[in-house]
Amino acid sequence: MKLIIIFFSFVLCVQSAYAELMIEITEGSDSALPIAVVPFANKGGFAVPYDVSRIVANDLQRSGDFDTLPTGKMLSLPATFNQVHFRDWRMLGQSYVLTGQLKYSDYSKKYEVSYELIDVLSQQRVLGAVLSAGPKGLRKLAHKISDAVYEVITGVRGVFSTKIAYITLKQLTKNKREYKLHVSDADGKNDFVLFKSKEPMLSISWSNDGQHLAYSSFHSGRPAIYIHHVKSGHQRKVTSFKGLNSAPMWSPDDSSLVMTLSKDGNAEIYSLDLMTNKLNRLTNHYGIDTEASWSPDGKEVVFTSDRSGKPQVYRMNIEDKKPERLTFVGNYNARPRFSNDGESLYYVHQSNGGFHIAAINMKTEEQLVLTSKTSLDESPSLSPNGRMIIYSTLRGKNSVLAVVSVDGGSKYFLPSSSGDVREPAWSPFLN
Amino acid sequence: MKKRALKETKINLSLDALKSIYSTKDKRFLIASLLLHFVLFSMLLVSWQSSEPVKLSAMPNSVQARVISLDELQALRSKREAEQKKIVDKKKVLAKQKKEKLRKKELKRKKELKRKKDLKKKEAVAKKKKAAKRKAAEQKKILIQKKEKEKKERLKKEKQQKEVERKEQERLKEDKKKEELVKRKAREQRLLDKMLQAEAEHEQTVEAERAAQALSRQQELALAQELSETERFLSLIRSRVVNQWHIPPKSAGLSVVLQIRLLPTGELSSVRIIEKSGVKVFDQSAENAARGVRKYPVPEKRELFEKQFRVFSMRFAPS
Numbered sequence: 001m002k003l004i005i006i007f008f009s010f011v012l013c014v015q016s017a018y019a020e021l022m023i024e025i026t027e028g029s030d031s032a033l034p035i036a037v038v039p040f041a042n043k044g045g046f047a048v049p050y051d052v053s054r055i056v057a058n059d060l061q062r063s064g065d066f067d068t069l070p071t072g073k074m075l076s077l078p079a080t081f082n083q084v085h086f087r088d089w090r091m092l093g094q095s096y097v098l099t100g101q102l103k104y105s106d107y108s109k110k111y112e113v114s115y116e117l118i119d120v121l122s123q124q125r126v127l128g129a130v131l132s133a134g135p136k137g138l139r140k141l142a143h144k145i146s147d148a149v150y151e152v153i154t155g156v157r158g159v160f161s162t163k164i165a166y167i168t169l170k171q172l173t174k175n176k177r178e179y180k181l182h183v184s185d186a187d188g189k190n191d192f193v194l195f196k197s198k199e200p201m202l203s204i205s206w207s208n209d210g211q212h213l214a215y216s217s218f219h220s221g222r223p224a225i226y227i228h229h230v231k232s233g234h235q236r237k238v239t240s241f242k243g244l245n246s247a248p249m250w251s252p253d254d255s256s257l258v259m260t261l262s263k264d265g266n267a268e269i270y271s272l273d274l275m276t277n278k279l280n281r282l283t284n285h286y287g288i289d290t291e292a293s294w295s296p297d298g299k300e301v302v303f304t305s306d307r308s309g310k311p312q313v314y315r316m317n318i319e320d321k322k323p324e325r326l327t328f329v330g331n332y333n334a335r336p337r338f339s340n341d342g343e344s345l346y347y348v349h350q351s352n353g354g355f356h357i358a359a360i361n362m363k364t365e366e367q368l369v370l371t372s373k374t375s376l377d378e379s380p381s382l383s384p385n386g387r388m389i390i391y392s393t394l395r396g397k398n399s400v401l402a403v404v405s406v407d408g409g410s411k412y413f414l415p416s417s418s419g420d421v422r423e424p425a426w427s428p429f430l431n
Numbered sequence: 432m433k434k435r436a437l438k439e440t441k442i443n444l445s446l447d448a449l450k451s452i453y454s455t456k457d458k459r460f461l462i463a464s465l466l467l468h469f470v471l472f473s474m475l476l477v478s479w480q481s482s483e484p485v486k487l488s489a490m491p492n493s494v495q496a497r498v499i500s501l502d503e504l505q506a507l508r509s510k511r512e513a514e515q516k517k518i519v520d521k522k523k524v525l526a527k528q529k530k531e532k533l534r535k536k537e538l539k540r541k542k543e544l545k546r547k548k549d550l551k552k553k554e555a556v557a558k559k560k561k562a563a564k565r566k567a568a569e570q571k572k573i574l575i576q577k578k579e580k581e582k583k584e585r586l587k588k589e590k591q592q593k594e595v596e597r598k599e600q601e602r603l604k605e606d607k608k609k610e611e612l613v614k615r616k617a618r619e620q621r622l623l624d625k626m627l628q629a630e631a632e633h634e635q636t637v638e639a640e641r642a643a644q645a646l647s648r649q650q651e652l653a654l655a656q657e658l659s660e661t662e663r664f665l666s667l668i669r670s671r672v673v674n675q676w677h678i679p680p681k682s683a684g685l686s687v688v689l690q691i692r693l694l695p696t697g698e699l700s701s702v703r704i705i706e707k708s709g710v711k712v713f714d715q716s717a718e719n720a721a722r723g724v725r726k727y728p729v730p731e732k733r734e735l736f737e738k739q740f741r742v743f744s745m746r747f748a749p750s
Contacts, residue, residue: 020742020743020744021661021665021739021740021743021744022688022743022744022745022746023665023668023669023672023743023744023745023746024669024745024746024748025669025672025673025676025717025720025745025746025747025748026748026749026750027673027676027749027750028673028676028677028678028720028749029673029674029675029676029677031677032677033677065677065680090725095677095719095723119715119719121718121719121722121723122718122719122722152712153679153712154679154680154712155679155680155681155710155711155712155713156679156680156681387680
């Protein structure tokens with residue numbers, strides 16, 4: 001009898017399990033995640049040089065992954081978890097609320113900023129911390145909060161505390177120009193001039209420790225490659241061979257630079273060991289080979305070559321030195337850069353009469369044009385978290401810097417202080 | 432007679448000697464000869480005066496002779512012998528030369544004869560060859576003519592044969608056509624029969640189906656309604672959840688399964704992760720999507736709600 005009961009129970013269990021409905025969700029929302037960054041409460045009413053919560057809101061908004069709620073639409077301005085009315089925020093369709101408050105310590109001459117990230121749907125605090133900084137460090141502190149919020153929600157490290165380097169060109173007189181090498185925060189603010197010259201500078205590359213910049217400059221009268229220490233401003237000439245000395249790019253371990261030299265008669269790719277100063281010629285073809293970039297594992301380089309008649313992107317293992325053509329769509333594909341996982345490649349692609357930033361998946365060979373609305377897009381540089389690409393583009397008469405997400409979903413322009421802005425390079429993570 | 436001969440001989444000898452002397456280009460011989468004669472005459476004169484008178488016997492008047500000494504005679508003889516020998520040698524040389532000349536002439540003649548003979552022979556051979564060639568050409572011409580004649584005859588025969596074959600084929604074609612016409616008519620008839628039969632069968636089937644449908648319509652309608660109702664609410668729920676799901680970056684290949692419990696009003700009673708993806712952010716995003724739906728669309732029919740929507744699962748796996 002017992003056996004019969006157990007058998008029927010088992011059958012019923014199986015039937016009920018079998019009968020339970022399963023809904024498959026394979027797509028997500030196209031819209032960005034709604035988040036409310038509540039203006040941080042100023043306890044004591046001290047003067048604050050920067051609006052920390054505004055900087056955080058702008059950072060998150062610019063990432064393209066978040067949609068921040070305008071302050072005017074907020075029903076309340078909570079400063080702590082306890083002050084949050086979840087029903088209100090839920091009504092406003094917000095998934096997360098960031099609250100915070102700051103106070104100034106006369107003793108330490110520093111601002112103390114506390115913040116909390118609250119999950120509206122689960123009604124839980126998912127992040128909270130207290131940070132402090134002097135008046136000048138408040139911008140950096142705000143970017144730090146943005147990084148933490150971004151990482152806890154998306155699982156990807158934020159890049160708001162990183163830097164960008166770029167070159168500006170100013171026409172002083174009819175025959176006089178001024179080139180400046182700038183370094184600024186990732187949002188384009190807080191910039192300073194690292195070096196200026198009357199002669200052109202181009203092809204900036206950050207070392208992976210974030211301490212050096214390599215670039216090509218004509219300021220000594222002929223093209224040469226320099227390494228510049230960002231903090232000390234110390235500049236060192238690395239190569240100055242006869243002919244071209246251009247497009248330097250650091251290897252993943254910073255031990256060598258890959259570059260374009262024409263010392264042997266034709267533009268070829270070489271790698272220079274920075275310890276031994278030993279050159280290793282990587283390409284040998286009558287076509288022009290240039291704009292090389294390392295793969296994340298440092299075993300391969302991608303570069304531009306016109307060996308097929310038109311500029312196309314090639315990949316080459318540095319051991320066997322056998323180039324393999326990667327791009328076949330369009331007459332112009334150049335300046336390739338690997339994605340962080342090495343699975344995709346970003347480059348400049350010519351189509352419909354304009355130059356755009358495009359991506360190609362190396363496995364599926366699918367190509368996606370990321371910046372179809374701008375033209376004359378140049379010099380793509382990937383953010384260290386692999387989510388955004390900074391590039392220069394023509395806007396009006398001048399070129400400006402723009403950022404696009406790697407899926408082409410969102411895009412924004414960086415403010416330009418003056419003149420033409422070009423050759424951007426995104427730094428690695430700096431801490 | 433004999434004397435005269437001797438005299439002549441003497442004269443001849445003197446003449447010959449003189450001749451030989453004068454013929455000699457070298458004057459030394461002339462001087463030597465004159466000296467020799469002078470000595471000889473001196474000796475003769477001396478001997479004439481001192482010797483006994485010689486009694487001359489009657490000698491024929493015809494002989495004029497001169498007495499010479501034995502040495503002189505001997506010398507003359509030696510000289511004459513030498514001259515004769517010289518003459519003989521010369522004659523011998525001349526004879527030899529003549530003989531050689533004759534031999535050469537004979538040889539030349541023989542050669543000429545041989546050349547003429549060879550020429551004749553060659554001419555004969557050439558003539559023979561020419562004749563043979565002409566004969567061969569004539570034979571070839573005859574052969575070609577013969578072949579052409581044969582070819583013409585063969586072509587004529589082939590043409591005749593082809594004409595016969597063509598006529599035969601036309602006849603066969605005609606026969607085949609007639610046969611096919613008969614066959615086609617038969618096939619068409621068969622198809623027509625089949626079509627009529629199929630049509631009749633189809634009619635029967637349709638009739639049967641119609642009858643069957645009429646019998647189970649109510650039952651099926653109820654089932655279909657239930658299925659379509661379930662599908663409709665599933666689609667509505669899926670759409671609401673999709674709108675709430677913000678897929679985190681780098682989520683390709685991840686999957687999480689949630690168990691959802693609803694109230695009959697459609698409000699979320701509870702959400703529970705029953706299969707984790709291993710990535711906290713991803714699981715959280717799915718949970719938030721499930722929680723983000725303020726009110727789930729559910730059927731009003733309690734029975735269907737209890738059966739399908741009270742508890743169900745959702746798998747979040749980005750494609």
